Amino acid sequence: MTVATDPLLADAAVAAEREARRQRWFARINKIEGWLSVFGLGFVVPILRIVGGDSPKAQGRELWRLAGVPVLAIVIFLALWGTLAPRVQTSLGAIPGPAAVWEQFGVLIADHAAERAKEAAFYERQDKRIAEARAADPKAEIKAKSYVGKPTYVDKIVTSLKTVFTGFLIGTLIAVPLGILAGLSPTVNAAINPFVQIFKPVSPLAWLPLVTMVVSALYTSNDPMFEKSFLVSAITVTLCSLWPTLINTSLGVASIDKDLMNVARVLRLGWAKKVFKLVIPSSLPLIFTGMRLSLGVGWMVLIAAEMLAQNPGLGKFVWDEFQNGSAASLARIMVAVFTIGIIGFLLDRVMYALQAAFTFSAKR
Numbered sequence: 001m002t003v004a005t006d007p008l009l010a011d012a013a014v015a016a017e018r019e020a021r022r023q024r025w026f027a028r029i030n031k032i033e034g035w036l037s038v039f040g041l042g043f044v045v046p047i048l049r050i051v052g053g054d055s056p057k058a059q060g061r062e063l064w065r066l067a068g069v070p071v072l073a074i075v076i077f078l079a080l081w082g083t084l085a086p087r088v089q090t091s092l093g094a095i096p097g098p099a100a101v102w103e104q105f106g107v108l109i110a111d112h113a114a115e116r117a118k119e120a121a122f123y124e125r126q127d128k129r130i131a132e133a134r135a136a137d138p139k140a141e142i143k144a145k146s147y148v149g150k151p152t153y154v155d156k157i158v159t160s161l162k163t164v165f166t167g168f169l170i171g172t173l174i175a176v177p178l179g180i181l182a183g184l185s186p187t188v189n190a191a192i193n194p195f196v197q198i199f200k201p202v203s204p205l206a207w208l209p210l211v212t213m214v215v216s217a218l219y220t221s222n223d224p225m226f227e228k229s230f231l232v233s234a235i236t237v238t239l240c241s242l243w244p245t246l247i248n249t250s251l252g253v254a255s256i257d258k259d260l261m262n263v264a265r266v267l268r269l270g271w272a273k274k275v276f277k278l279v280i281p282s283s284l285p286l287i288f289t290g291m292r293l294s295l296g297v298g299w300m301v302l303i304a305a306e307m308l309a310q311n312p313g314l315g316k317f318v319w320d321e322f323q324n325g326s327a328a329s330l331a332r333i334m335v336a337v338f339t340i341g342i343i344g345f346l347l348d349r350v351m352y353a354l355q356a357a358f359t360f361s362a363k364r
Helices: 002-038 044-051 058-088 100-138 153-184 187-201 204-218 226-255 256-267 271-309 316-322 329-359
Strands: none
Touching: 002 044, 002 153, 002 329, 044 058, 058 100, 100 153, 100 329, 153 187, 153 226, 153 271, 153 316, 153 329, 187 226, 204 226, 226 271, 256 271, 271 316, 271 329, 316 329
């Protein structure tokens, strides 16, 4: 009897082990699902579930919704763009299609690689000359020169990122403390609210002349650490982007459960300890929401600020190409448009990932 049932027991054990592995696989998927969504990779989840043995039909529908539909929409957009663009004639020629824009993107990247090669060759020649001079006269004072070349497209992207993060960080350092004070005190909130309502709608084009005059008057160093155009652009970004963080921080602090605040009073927590141990952790989700909005606003404002302040970033690149009026200018402007959009999306994803990490809310 035992011999007859052994195969059945073995099959049951194998089946149980297989099911246990399957459940562990799905448990791992559930753990990483939120993070995949944070980074825009939610379409990977149905694939992993299919690999784990879940219903291919159900997961296939989910995969189609998450990946197939967006890809199809992009294909339709590219097809319409390629078909309709040549029919629109401008003073610089027809609107470039996807192929022309991609070609100019390749040209810009090739220009960057060529410029970096020139820079490397310059420093190699300079190091050789310095070594020869020191060999001839060890006591000779030799000054090394920095490479002066044209900023490439990649350099301009880096400049824009530095500028927007500088303005964003300054705005955050101003907005978060003010938002906390406004959320804790109705009096402070009443004092700050008129300035928020008045200055929040002001365009960067209105701020820029004022900022330019103030920076020019106060920043008069003969050996400046930063270029004036950089400061003008960064301060303009600050003035236009701090409001969402201030408003959301104030709202987050004011929305804290009153019972928690009463507990702080019962425990006789000091003001600083109450803020850092209770107020900030409780309002972090809304603070990060405000920061995400501020960074998005700052990135949009930056392009206009760089155009007018002539800060050597993406905004100045767009303006220079518009003024240039060459046959490739339209395609290069469209390269910049897509670059600005993609970087804006990535910045939002980074901020959302930080929000998920610090507020334990990885899932949407």
